[in-house]
Amino acid sequence: MARYSHLRQVKEIENWQNVVFSDDKWLNANHTVNRSWTDKTTASTTKVPVGKGSRLIICHAGTINEFVEGSGGTGDYHEEMNGKEFTEWFTSMLCSFPEPSIIIMDNVPYHSMQIDKPPAQSQEEADMVAWPQKNGVDANINMLKAELVRLLKENQPTTIRYFIDIIALEHGHRDIRLPPYHCGYNAIELMWAQIKGYAARRNTEPPFTTSKMLKILEEACKHVTKGVWEKIFFME
Template sequence: MDEAIVGNLRSEWYNCVIILDNAKYHKVKPTWVPSRGNKKEVLVAACNRLGIHVESKDTKAKLRAKLEPVLAAVQPTIVQMAENAGHRVVFTPPHHSDLQPIELVWANVKGTVGCQDTSATTFADVKERLVTAFANLKGTTVQKSIDKSDVCKAAGGEIRGHEAGKQS
């Protein structure tokens, strides 16, 4: 999620519940959060930034152990961006694409495009058919996908169609 998307949500919607799957790229932490393979100096810098006492004799393993409980509480960047704009992010459980309405919409679009496939189909044809399929996608199809996914229950009953978060 980039600033443009958050900006659009901010200007058009309020208090959105953004539902994401558990893809790794949705869980990326801020750049200052050290990763497993970082050098000792990076771990020391992270400890200093967070006010964690370090000693020169501390090993990388000890530094990681000191950092781990603090870094576990650091939200992914996408969550921070959404919350800063007044929204909430909910992650679906692993391996439950049935809770993702977009997966059902995407299946619908792929079915529409796939039915038109022939041995002469080119990538340009596929792109054109995708654009057409999305342009012809009805709002009722999207709403049925939301209803079918039962995402309202997954989000604690907070979502009632796309108009629920619309500003008046």
């Protein structure tokens, strides 16, 4: 049903010039071609250090014509991407759009932070009491947990609201979310494959650092022309 819903929304798009494909990827400093010839001598062995190395997180967006100017963002993170980092980038990206746009994006957790999300059954009873009370439902700490669980189920919001969706609407845009496990519906995924391949072929000599990888990525993005975008888009 999620797939059908997504495809119905996509079929209603009239102007694909204003559709933006958004995504974020991880790329390691040691990312390189994974095969090489060797004659088993020291001179012919790989120069790439063992392991993946430091990790870059790349956020970008593109249209049928090009990457959206000013939407690229890259960080060197030791932890996972989180909602705060993504929301800051997403808000900045929206300011790059010259006119109302439709943003295609996936549903990873930091894209999908809910507004007024009901507590889970595993949370503290105090939280399970506070949420119904805040929403005008009679609840108190003396109730059994089973009663609180029933209250939560009976008063679940009919529509899930996401912070990112609201931010997009406030800036005059809207987003269409991909169905689960269908990232192939996002044209930028094929663009990432080309860019990562370009980076791997040029990252074969020391130093293997995030700063060097960032320069390679910037170079790779410059090689992405309108023709490349159109080829990927129409292949989709």
